[in-house]
Amino acid sequence: MTFDRRTFLVSGLAAGLMTGGAARAATAFDPRPSGWRQFGITTRVSVPRDGAATQVWVPVPSVTEGGWMRAGESTWTTNADTAELETGPDGASFVHATWGPGAGPAELEVTSTAATQDRAVDLSAQASVAPLTAEERALYTASTDLIPTDGIVRDTAMRIVGNAGDDLEKARRIYDWIVVTTERDPETRGCGLGDVASMLTMGDLTGKCADLNALFVGLARAAGLPARDVYGLRVAPSQFGYKSLGAGSANVTKAQHCRADVYLDGIGWVPADPADVRKVMLEEQDAPLPLDAPKVQAARETLFGAWEGNWIAYNTAHDVVLPGAEGGPLPFLMYPAAEVDGTRLDELNPDGFRYEITAEELTS
Numbered sequence: 470m471t472f473d474r475r476t477f478l479v480s481g482l483a484a485g486l487m488t489g490g491a492a493r494a495a496t497a498f499d500p501r502p503s504g505w506r507q508f509g510i511t512t513r514v515s516v517p518r519d520g521a522a523t524q525v526w527v528p529v530p531s532v533t534e535g536g537w538m539r540a541g542e543s544t545w546t547t548n549a550d551t552a553e554l555e556t557g558p559d560g561a562s563f564v565h566a567t568w569g570p571g572a573g574p575a576e577l578e579v580t581s582t583a584a585t586q587d588r589a590v591d592l593s594a595q596a597s598v599a600p601l602t603a604e605e606r607a608l609y610t611a612s613t614d615l616i617p618t619d620g621i622v623r624d625t626a627m628r629i630v631g632n633a634g635d636d637l638e639k640a641r642r643i644y645d646w647i648v649v650t651t652e653r654d655p656e657t658r659g660c661g662l663g664d665v666a667s668m669l670t671m672g673d674l675t676g677k678c679a680d681l682n683a684l685f686v687g688l689a690r691a692a693g694l695p696a697r698d699v700y701g702l703r704v705a706p707s708q709f710g711y712k713s714l715g716a717g718s719a720n721v722t723k724a725q726h727c728r729a730d731v732y733l734d735g736i737g738w739v740p741a742d743p744a745d746v747r748k749v750m751l752e753e754q755d756a757p758l759p760l761d762a763p764k765v766q767a768a769r770e771t772l773f774g775a776w777e778g779n780w781i782a783y784n785t786a787h788d789v790v791l792p793g794a795e796g797g798p799l800p801f802l803m804y805p806a807a808e809v810d811g812t813r814l815d816e817l818n819p820d821g822f823r824y825e826i827t828a829e830e831l832t833s
Contacts (some may be wrong), residue, residue, distance in 0.1 A: 498710075504586060508830055509658055509829050510582075510721075511783060512579045514575070523568040527563055532699065545577060545579045547577040549566035552577065559784070590736065610695050615665060617664065618795055623691040630692050648769055652747060660727055662800060663679045678745070682729040686729050693801060702726065703715055703725075721828045741774075749765055795811040796808060
């Protein structure tokens with residue numbers, strides 16, 4: 470894909486094809502809050518350490534937001550010398566375990582609970598929502614190491630939003646631009662890295678959720694809209710018939726998924742997931758689907774303003790500093806992390822790292 474070939478053909482297309490006031494496509498894909506579901510998530514870690522000192526950090530749900538997510542409790546069993554639940558200044562929670570030099574693997578099992586339900590925001594109504602504080606607005610419009618808000622990111626954002634009449638139209642234009650202009654790359658490791666400036670500079674607008682949804686967040690912030698990535702885990706199949714938008718089994722070791730939120734004055738936080746539209750296009754059927762396929766149209770219209778509650782949010786943190794780590798900050802904390810003798814393990818290789826994550830729906 471070449472960035473110059475397609476990029477700014479879309480500014481008019483996005484405004485014309487899919488505006489914020491467009492009616493939802495006639496589809497069964499229409500998540501609405503209809504009752505809480507509770508899930509248990511268990512992460513089992515067994516790190517070969519060859520006698521060396523070892524540390525492990527396992528993310529746990531730490532997001533409690535209004536009507537769509539409630540973080541529960543976390544418990545653990547371990548042969549570690551120390552283990553405790555910690556929450557960083559960025560709000561990310563994790564179980565941090567340490568082992569001194571010794572024989573045998575470093576073993577840790579963390580079980581967490583969380584409740585979720587389908588989420589939908591009425592974009593046509595003014596809501597009674599508390600405005601962001603000055604500190605929150607500064608946080609959610611700030612640059613991060615991989616998501617700058619100046620230079621090519623700001624230039625691109627300004628071209629996309631153009632003469633948009635209000636913040637809702639700005640957000641929708643950015644969302645539609647990403648849906649039309651990017652592509653999901655099945656060869657991207659994990660969920661991607663989210664290096665937004667490099668994507669735009671190189672003209673390589675491909676990747677997975679942590680790339681494409683980070684691009685939405687970066688462009689929104691550069692356009693003056695508070696936005697955040699929400700890092701989490703798919704824990705159940707889709708109840709709307711989308712095989713690509715849910716967990717395929719109880720083993721969710723590789724089911725991590727990053728979503729996005731944009732804050733609009735008078736409406737509040739609005740969910741957005743353009744990356745999952747591209748996932749539907751690539752993975753929903755044996756052959757890729759075009760943008761005008763009914764299932765893609767339904768996903769595109771639904772995933773700006775709504776998402777399904779078959780996914781658990783861990784945190785919204787960027788540039789995560791792990792306490793006690795010798796390695797540098799992580800761009801985000803969505804996978805278990807570990808260091809053996811000060812060397813960071815590859816969190817995207819669960820077989821080599823030796824961890825497994827399972828999920829089950831709990832009865833009330």
